[in-house]
Amino acid sequence: MENDFTQTVEIVGSNRVEPSSELPIIDVTATELGSKPAPGRGLGKWLVGGIATVAVVGGVIAYRRRANASSLDESKGADPDTGTGTDGGSGTHADAGNDESPKPKPKPKPTPVGKGWWSQVPSLPTEDDVLGFDLANNWGKTPKNLRPLFALMEKVSLVRGSARIFALIAFREAGFKIAAHNDSEKETSASRRAYKNAKDRNRPLTYGEASGEFGSGGLFGALAPYFLWSGVQAMKGDAPLLRAPPEVMFIPRIAAFGAVVYLRRLIAYYQIDDHADIKAGWASPTLLKSGRGGSTYKSVRTRFFSDAAELGLDLGDTLTIPAHLSNGLWTGVAAAFTALTTIPVEETAKLPVGPEEG
């Protein structure tokens, strides 16, 4: 277990988005909510999560980072119907209002990500995908269009009560912005270190170096290299994201896959005393071990309860969130991947593994 990369998985608590990019091709402008993805691979335009429009141009996909969004309160993004802030951009709830303005820095070279199975992942699930799931009670200000995604995650993970916990994590990590991205110097340093330290004991990533330069992001604030290694313990070389670029974390169903796998590992391998411990583990599993009881551990827990109050979730409502989350029996990582993304895992293996890197 000590050699298991998830021992050191770090999922960010404070994303920050830089306001520029050279080759904006994935446009995270809020448009065409609810549209279905275009059939077929590599076709002109499709939607990610209802708010991100992805264009494939010349067989190269990049993304555009947008100015940092703000908290629900500030952005009113907060709009429980759309899940989008007033700026429609990616960003984070974390530290909203207490960050300094990002300093201009050299624009990084966009990652050329090629096209692949991820272009066929449907947009956000809808109520029809989670029939019978309570999407009305104890969600607080969770955007209505994201509730089915969190519900689907609970159904797939078989961790009863996890839907609201996933919502709370997305609120903290990304302010419900699906394209939240923290590529600050500190964060890219962390992802670079993560890749460097873990690459020799894990399966190779096609976009390994790129993931090291990526930082973290997505709805659940995943650190890029660890995100791409999601499921590798169970599936070895068949883990579905080994050949994918880090930008796929901006696709909500794929981000959800990483989060589901991670939650189950936290519950299975760490001491989780209550719901706030899940958030502590999300920030850094070290907090559940040597950091337990320290000031950072306590502060993360305080944040968790504050966030719940701010979002309007009642953590004591055992009808929707049992007092302790536990793993139900499931059919495995591969099945979870397919259930969330609709993509058969075999599809993901059709791309070559290797140092493509552009």
Place this chain on the structure above:
Amino acid sequence: MATEILDCYDDALDAFTDDLAGDFDFLSSAERETWLAEQWSKVADGGGWGDAFQRTLTNLRQSQLGLVSIESAALSAFSSFIRREREEPGRSDRALIRASVLAALQEKSAAHLWRIETDVGGLPSGACYGRATWQPAPLNAKGGKLAGQAGGSQGEEADDSAQVTVLPQRTFLADAGPSYFWDPAPSSMIVNLGCGWSTPLRLSLGTFPWVYGHRLQAPAPGLAWRSNSTKHPAPVAMRIAAGMWHPEGNLRADARDVVAAWAHWRDATRSLVEPLPTSKTEGPIYRAGQRLVAAHTSAEVAGINGPRGFVCVAAYNFIQERFAAFFAMRRALLRGRRHLTPELRELLMTNKDPCVRQQLGVAVLKFA
């Protein structure tokens, strides 16, 4: 957003707190952490390590956890500052005993750390340093002096040629007589004469580094507490002081002590402050709300003078702000009490302060 929560302690406390520490919503992580960063900035600026703290703050804001770890990061920055400025191997004994005394005080009276008055007899080494097992040496036939061993370490061989008389010394300064922090009542406490203690140990840790009620001139005495390679009394004291404006330490404290300390401070300084003008055109020091401003010179040099001693403007403002920060955090915690972590709720429920009990709706039983 201020509420009547603090009225339970004193009607003037709400306005005092608002002016000096502002108000924030404990349940808003952004507001809470911004407020904490402001408090640390004030403390760091007041202690001369503001630049180091600002660098820490910048790094924190870029880090994956953001300001969530501000307490540990700020303490680490302060510790580095002190070690760089104040680490001195030659003062090893004193650092060791100081740190041991502070640890003992924390263990002994966790709820009453703001202002401590205690018999030194119950403290490690009697709060003395220099010779851990000091005993009066036999009278020297020639001089009749007490002769100790040079260096004074236990178990060392005597070296007659280097013999120097080294008596144990007090680990902290004696804060005797009426001061801005105390009006000591006659006491039957047992004093330890081993190193000259003739008073109880009195420390105002809530206002660290201004810990003595008689010494409120710059630089603050707590900043002179030296470290050795393993013991760092100043950072230990800073951790205690910082706890007062962080949730856990704040809820652990019995606010009645803090209110009493604040009332004493207010009464002791009132006659010095009230005559001061409120406009900078009228004098070298003027009042701006609850703070003082030195118009023509630095806040470390300018001050007010009274029968209890001199108080520089920097110390006055710092102490005012620390009191206010305690009450601001207490108010925010009580207002957000329904959404605290289980650990904080536990501390709240076991706090014996009647004003806390009143807020919780717990009956305060009074027996005739």
